[in-house]
Amino acid sequence: MPLSATRRTGLVEQVIGQLRDAITGGEWPVGHRIPTEPELAASLNVGRNTVREAVRALMHSGLLEVRQGDGTYVRATSEVSGAIHRLCGSELREALEVRRTLEVEGARLAAIHRTPEELAEMTELLDARDTARQRDRFEEFVRTDAAFHTAVVRSAHNTLLTELYHGLTEVVRGSVAATSPQHTAPGHDIEHRGLLNAIAERDPERAAAEARGFLDELLAGIGDRE
Numbered sequence: 001m002p003l004s005a006t007r008r009t010g011l012v013e014q015v016i017g018q019l020r021d022a023i024t025g026g027e028w029p030v031g032h033r034i035p036t037e038p039e040l041a042a043s044l045n046v047g048r049n050t051v052r053e054a055v056r057a058l059m060h061s062g063l064l065e066v067r068q069g070d071g072t073y074v075r076a077t078s079e080v081s082g083a084i085h086r087l088c089g090s091e092l093r094e095a096l097e098v099r100r101t102l103e104v105e106g107a108r109l110a111a112i113h114r115t116p117e118e119l120a121e122m123t124e125l126l127d128a129r130d131t132a133r134q135r136d137r138f139e140e141f142v143r144t145d146a147a148f149h150t151a152v153v154r155s156a157h158n159t160l161l162t163e164l165y166h167g168l169t170e171v172v173r174g175s176v177a178a179t180s181p182q183h184t185a186p187g188h189d190i191e192h193r194g195l196l197n198a199i200a201e202r203d204p205e206r207a208a209a210e211a212r213g214f215l216d217e218l219l220a221g222i223g224d225r226e
Contacts, residue, residue, distance in 0.1 A: 015053075015054040020058065030077060036071070040055075063075060063078075103152070104212045106158075107207040107211035109157065110155035111202050111208075112202065118151065118155040138180075146172045179222075194210045
């Protein structure tokens with residue numbers, strides 16, 4: 001391979017790393033439109049072709065997407081999440097089915113392996129989630145609800161399960177937002193106290209049943225609308 005090509009490849013990899021850092025570090029959140037190609041070339045002090053190749057690589061990995069006539073947007077915060085987006089697409093039913101697969105086992109293992117500190121974190125997140133719902137703070141509700149489920153799975157102490165679920169971050173938030181009313185509606189909220197209590201009492205089968213129950217309820221609601 002010619003030396004010039006080697007240098008160019010290395011430069012593209014550096015730019016890919018810088019763009020990926022901006023995404024995973026939160027500088028460019030999901031749904032954010034990234035700077036234009038000329039702006040990136042100027043700020044990174046590289047050629048536009050280098051930027052174009054780096055952006056194309058991140059599109060193939062699922063982190064970015066091009067919207068014709070509008071710009072390039074952040075689609076996911078990790079390659080795993082990008083792959084899951086490609087597999088699930090925007091189908092709410094598929095997202096909920098994948099969540100059920102991971103969360104039921106996550107809840108069962110969390111009831112066995114959770115620490116007192118992890119239980120305290122889950123309790124705090126669920127309290128924040130319920131407070132946000134009572135005060136009609138929808139975005140905060142979605143964020144804390146998703147964070148609660150992530151904390152449950154993390155408490156399973158299974159590294160692979162946790163990494164797979166981490167890749168679902170945007171999918172989980174999207175499904176929470178899609179299945180929750182914008183405003184408080186008595187009798188229409190999914191309640192998670194039973195799940196938390198089962199984990200607190202180290203009852204794995206009840207914890208799994210609680211996780212399965214609310215996701216089955218959401219799936220049934222989707223079926224009613226189809």
